[in-house]
Amino acid sequence: MPDTRKRSAHILGRVLATVGRSVGIFIPVFVVATFVTFALRQMSGLSPARIQLGEKATPEAIARVEAQWGLDRPFLAQYGDWFNGVLHGRLGTSWTNGSDISTLIGTGLGVSLSVAGAALVIGVVLGFVLGTVAALRRTTWIDRAVTGFVTVISVMPAFVVGIVLVTVFAVGLGWFPSAGYVPLAQGFGPWSLHILLPALALSCDVVADVARQLRTSLIxxxxxxxxTGAVVRGLSPRRIFLGHVLRNALGPTLATLGLKFPALVGASVVTEWIFGLQGFGRFANDAAQAGDVPAVQGVLVVSIVLVVGFNLIVNLVLARVTPAAQRGV
Known part of the structure; x- marks a missing residue:
């Protein structure tokens, strides 16, 4: 019983240490990143008055509109108010339509997180299977076939894969809808049918990275x-693989996933166009095209949180499953 409590305390200590290190890195990175993000508006020269009044607006009209938006105040005062709003979940108001940016991003983020999450699951599962098979059958034709397959899919753009999937499985066979999105609240079946094809299109890069990294790490x-010591002690091949080889090989593979999920969310803009999805990536693209600086700032803030948050999850998993992390290495 004392050993169990001691082990639990040790595990809790590792988790708290990992969280503490991540938070210690996150706070200064977040402050600096948000400051640079907010300063982009000053450097861009964009103004809501230009969007609302047009290029021929008089200086007086421009000054009046900018005063309404509080842009006539000192830069640090503007940043302080905006940063305080960010801490409370308020990302500002859109210059183009006056809507709440948090609401707009929340609507699109739900779509993109569904697609990116499904793509990550597909990529990890298929990549794990392919990488493991290739490592266990290394130097055989199976290893060469897996290596060739992941090399091919790694260089195929997501929009090309998406077009092929729509043509074959949506238009040709009619198994899936070709466009649109159904929230999970309306049923798992309709939701999964609408996100599976775009998720498959996005997952190719994850499959290739996971398979290659896991194969290399396992070997x-x-x-x-x-x-060798485990073999000499007479342990079974299964126990050696699961308890020694796989656990030590998971570290580099999990580390490669640290930026994959946020990258999938950001890279989904083309896929969202193909499948008619109003997601986070498409919202970011539309905001940038329209010069809607507050919306772009909101997108960058959410992206920063996604990157740091997902890396925290990966670090916690690493601290739990890899022997080196458990020893504090």
């Missing part, structure tokens, strides 16, 4: 001295 781990 390297299988050649370590501790594996």
């Amino acid at each position: 390297a781990a299988s050649l370590e001295n501790y594996v």
Whole structure:
């Protein structure tokens, strides 16, 4: 019983240490990133008056509109108010339509997180299977076939894969809808049917990265001295693979996922156009095209949170499953 409590306390200590390190990195990065993000408006020279009144607006009219938006105040005062709003979940108001940016981003983010989350699950599962099979059958035709397959899909753009999937499975076979999105609240079946094709299109890069990294890590781990020692001790091949090789090989593979999920959300803009989805990536593109600086700032803030948040999750998983992290290495 004392050993169990001691082990639980040790695990809790590692988790708290990981969270503490991540928070310690996140706070200064977040402050600097938001400051630079907010300063982009000053450097861009864009103004809501130009959007609302046009290029022929008089200086008096421009000054009046900018005063309404509080842009005549000192820069640091504007940043302080905006940053305080960000901390409370308020990302400002759109210059183009006067809508709340948090609401607009929330609507699109739900779509993109659904697609990106499904793409990540598909990529991890398929990549894990392919990488493991290739490592266990290394130097055979199976290894060469897996390596060739992941090389091909890694260089295929998501929009090309998306067009092929729509043509074959939506238009040709009619198995899936070709466009649109149904929220999960309306049923798992309709929701999954609408996100599966775009998720498959986005998952190719994840499959390739996970498979290649896991294959390399498994082969390297299988050649370590501790594996030889386990064989000498008479441990079964399954126990050696699961308890020694796989656990030590997972670290580099999980680390590659640190930026994958936020990158999938950001890279979904073309896929969203193909499948008719009003997601986060498409919203970001529309905001940038319209010169809606507050909306672009909101997108950058949410992206920063996604990157840091997902990396925190990855670090927590690493601290739990990899032997090196458990030893504090």
